[in-house]
Amino acid sequence: MTQFHHIRLELAREPGHPAGAPTEGYDIVAPLDADGRLDGEALRGEPERGHVRRFSRDVTISKGQLRQGPGGRWILDMEEGVADDATGFRFGEERFVVGEYVSLSLPSGEQHTYVVARVVEV
Secondary structure: OOEEEEEEEEEOOEOOEOOOEEEEEEEEEEEEOOOOOEOHHHHHHOHHHOEEEEEEOOEEEEEEEEEEOHHHOEEEEEOOOHHHOEEEEOOOOOOOOOOOEEEEEOOOOOEEEEEEEEEEEO
16 A cells, blocks of 8 residues: 655755755655655545645745646646746656655756655655
8 A cells, every 4th residue: 555755855966065955955745655656646546645845944945736747747846836846857767765866857957866865654
């Protein structure tokens, strides 16, 4: 059975952040299967449970919903408009387990890599 989890993504090493930035990232509530992969069917069954929070220095920058879009793409649909939205790069194939890395693409074309820092069942 698929369970919903709180997933914390923290900015990984990149230019401008050579040590990463654990104070920059996303908190996501999403359904994960037994292998730690996002479960689109479970989210479609309970779409209101898929939440996203973007944070910086422990302050909430924006909130939104986790959605699965066309072609199975995973979208972090932030309330404040398209400029804040992010699309998971190959999120459907990634495993959300502590220590793994995932990437998000912004509408501007920027891409950032995040480390999965925490995964806790909710």
